[in-house]
Amino acid sequence: MRPRLLLLALACLASALAAAAPPPAAVADPYARQTLKITDHAWLLYNNLRSTQPPFEGNVIVFEQRAALVVVDAGGSIPSGRNVVAAIRALSDKPVRFLVYTHYHGDHNLGAGAFLQAWPDVVIVSSAATRSNMTGAPMAYINTYAHDYQGMVDYGAGALKGTKLSADERREWQRVVEIGPQMVAGYVGLEAYPAALVFTDSIELPDEQTPLQLAFLGKANTDGDVIIWAPRQRVLATGDIVVHPIPYASASYPGSWLTVIDRLKSYDFAFLVPGHGAIQTDRRYLERLQAAITDIRAQVAPLAAKGMELAEVRKEVRFAKLQDEFAGADSWDRSQMRGFFLDALVSNAYKEAKGEPIVQGHDGG
Ligand SMILES: [Zn+2]
Structure with missing residues (x-):
């Protein structure tokens, strides 16, 4: 066969193969949600990821009152908000009357635009502190969020080319790179939707069937965390005061957080x-x-009292027991637990011991 014909034959073969081959497998929607009935008149809309797996998306809870719905948190991206709205519509024809934010972090509220489109009369509720955070510097990060997530995807793509990753890290970075384009697209053009109705201590959303109590129990994960209590259904929504299976510390207030957990109990x-x-x-x-919080505080306080710098304190604190307990042997979860919880907790416990302020949108690294 002459070269030109060979090339032609190969080209024909290639196009025949292309025609026969199935289209490339579609990447599953990284913002997909499942619905779980918690109990009568209460549902959880959740994603199937651990708290250490991007995209980070808060739980959404739907409470059904007589005439309307009350929803806790809105999803953490534009497509996530759309998915949440679709899931709510599949549950009930009733409109959403109130959308309650547990706190200002975007993984709990950046989907709210879809709520305002679907139910223009929806009233967004939060603590006064959360509103203040959402209208000020702590929320400014959303302007670079897509860019930052792209940076994470690029970092993962680079790390995968090397040989240093454990099997767990390789598995997770591959996942991040695979969902990367869809994930990043969900953060383009974000807007914050601060609450129209705010309170400082507590507020009731009365109803014969599903009365709800919203309360600020003290500083914990942020300076404005709201819990939602449904006494008839005995459902307590905590926001990120409690994150499972790996806790989240960010700009938290370790001492006050312990008191708030006592109140939850x-x-x-x-x-x-x-x-x-x-x-x-x-x-x-x-x-x-x-x-865990008590352990870290007890390690940090005496070191801070000795006058050690934070960088030195970090070297002294022992994390392995807590990593064993929460993250087990999974090396991805162990390293994420450092970033999400332990390092931030050390820093905040240090500030607390020194009597220094913990600042939202700034501390936690
Ligand atoms: Zn969160």
Whole structure:
């Protein structure tokens, strides 16, 4: 066969193969949600990821009152908000009357635009502190969020070319790179939608069927965390005061956080819905979380009192036992636990011990 014919034959073969081959497998929607009935008149809309797996998306809870719905958190991206709205419409024809934010972090509220489009009369509710955070510097990060996520995807693509990754890290970075374009697109053109109705201590959303109490129990994960209590259904939504299975510290207030967890324990809940992760039906995870915060504070306080710098304190603090307990052997979860929880907790416990302020949108690294 002459070269030209060979090339022609190969080209024909290639086009025949292309015609026969299935289209490239579609990447599953990284913002997909599943619906779980918690109990009567209460549903959880969740994603199937651990709290250490991007994209970071908070739980959404739907409460059904007589004439309308009350929803806790809105999804953390534009497509996520659309998916949440679609899932709510599949549950009920009733409109959403109130959308409650547990706190200002975007993984809980950047989907709210879809709510305002679907139900223009929806009233967004939050603590006064959360509104202040959402209208000020702590929320400014959303302007670079798509860019920052792209940076994470690029970092992962680079790391995958090397040989240093563990099997767990390789698995997770491959996942991040695969969903990368869809994930990043979800953060382009973000807007914050601060609450129209705010409170400082507590507020009730009365109803014969599903009365709801919203309360600020003290500074914990942020300076404005709101919990939602449904006494009839005995459902307690905590926002990121509780994140499962790996806790989240960010610009948290370790000492006050412990007191807030005590207050959570005093609720007679049957279902505790954390900000991320699985529903808890007893107090064990709250106790583990308290023990972890207590452990880090107890390690940091004497070192801070000795006058050590934060960088030195970090070298002294022992994390392995807590990593074993929360993250097990998974090296991705162990390293994410450092970033999401332990390092931030050390920094915040240090500031607390020194009497220095913890600043939203600034601290936590
Ligand atoms: Zn969150």
